[in-house]
Amino acid sequence: GNSVTQMEGPVTLSEEAFLTINCTYTATGYPSLFWYVQYPGEGLQLLLKATKADDKGSNKGFEATYRKETTSFHLEKGSVQVSDSAVYFCALILLRGKFQFGAGTQVVVTP
Amino acid sequence: NAGVTQTPKFQVLKTGQSMTLQCAQDMNHNSMYWYRQDPGMGLRLIYYSASEGTTDKGEVPNGYNVSRLNKREFSLRLESAAPSQTSVYFCASSAGTGGFEQYFGPGTRLTVT
Numbered sequence: 001g002n003s004v005t006q007m008e009g010p011v012t013l014s015e016e017a018f019l020t021i022n023c024t025y026t027a028t029g030y031p032s033l034f035w036y037v038q039y040p041g042e043g044l045q046l047l048l049k050a051t052k053a054d055d056k057g058s059n060k061g062f063e064a065t066y067r068k069e070t071t072s073f074h075l076e077k078g079s080v081q082v083s084d085s086a087v088y089f090c091a092l093i094l095l096r097g098k099f100q101f102g103a104g105t106q107v108v109v110t111p
Numbered sequence: 112n113a114g115v116t117q118t119p120k121f122q123v124l125k126t127g128q129s130m131t132l133q134c135a136q137d138m139n140h141n142s143m144y145w146y147r148q149d150p151g152m153g154l155r156l157i158y159y160s161a162s163e164g165t166t167d168k169g170e171v172p173n174g175y176n177v178s179r180l181n182k183r184e185f186s187l188r189l190e191s192a193a194p195s196q197t198s199v200y201f202c203a204s205s206a207g208t209g210g211f212e213q214y215f216g217p218g219t220r221l222t223v224t
Contacts, residue, residue, distance in 0.1 A: 004153075032210045043115070043201055043215035044154075051210060089153060097142050097161065097208025098169065101153040 002027045006090050006102035013080055013109050021075040021105045023064075023090035031092040033057075033066055033073040038087045038104070047075075047088070080109045113137050115216035117202050123222045124192045132187040132219050134202030142205045143185035144169075144213065145177060147198040154201065160185055161208050192223045 007022040025033070032051045036044040048057030053068035064075045073090060090102040115136045124130055136143065141162045146154040156169030158177040166177050174196060176188045185204075189196060199220050203213040 034212060036215075041217075043217045044203075044213075045215070046212045049212060093210055097205055097211065097213075098156055098159060099144075099154075099213060101155075103151055103153040 002031075002092065002094055002100050004090050004092055004100050004102035006088075006105050009087075009104075009106035011105060011107045013107070015082055015109055015111055016079045017109075019075070019077045019080045019084070019107065021088055021090075021107070023073045023075065023102060025071050025073065025090075025092050025100075027071075027092055027094070027100075030068065031094065033064075034091045034093070034099075035062070035064055035073070035075050036089040036091060036101075038089065040086070044089060080107070082109050082111055085109045115202055115204055115214050117200075117216040117219050119219060120217065121220050123224065124189075125224055126193060128192050129188065129190050130192065130221075131189075132200055132202075132221075133184070134186065134216060135184045136202075136204040136214070137183065138204060138206075138214065139182070140204040140214075141182070141207050142211075143179065144203040144205075145175075145185070145187045146201045146203065147171065147196075148201060148218070149198050157187065157200075192221075194223045197221060197223045 034049045035047040048059040050057040050066035056065045144159040145157040160179040202216040205211040205213045
């Protein structure tokens with residue numbers, strides 16, 4: 001079946017550190033891949049997406065590359081800020097627009 | 112620009128009570144979705160509506176019903192609430208079902224005692 005696996009959190013970092021959140025997936029076909037971010041007390045917001053193999057999505061300093069050979073879509077940011085503290089969700093889109101979300105990874109950035 | 116709105120923000124129910132969660136979007140989107148979010152489990156799809164007039168079950172539909180009232184509104188009803196339905200509920204919408212991103216509402220935190 002289809003699934004999304006993310007690294008467990010919380011991930012605790014100091015400000016200006018490098019962030020990587022691993023995401024791997026299993027799916028039939030070649031789904032579009034997404035990263036969403038959820039700030040405390042809010043709904044999910046789209047962070048970036050990639051629709052085909054080797055595409056790189058980027059936004060707000062975050063990047064992720066669609067790797068078909070390793071079925072991965074790891075999220076990276078070179079220098080995190082306290083304001084990046086949030087829960088990050090990896091997701092893929094299934095038939096008829098249904099999303100499969102990972103369990104989420106909490107990121108805590110300390111000053 | 113309101114986007115996706117949900118009411119209420121918080122609700123406490125006793126076991127067996129019923130309630131309806133409301134969702135509306137002002138982006139002229141065709142598709143709408145209801146999720147629940149539980150710790151360590153990400154978001155799970157309850158029901159969705161690919162277009163006005165259609166609804167389909169998602170991953171965890173038991174104990175819920177939905178109504179796509181019109182293109183803007185998609186409600187979720189709990190007929191007889193159970194403690195297992197304590198969760199945060201999110202409504203989302205998208206332009207269609209062909210790979211479009213989803214836009215989420217702020218959520219409803221429901222507690223069933």
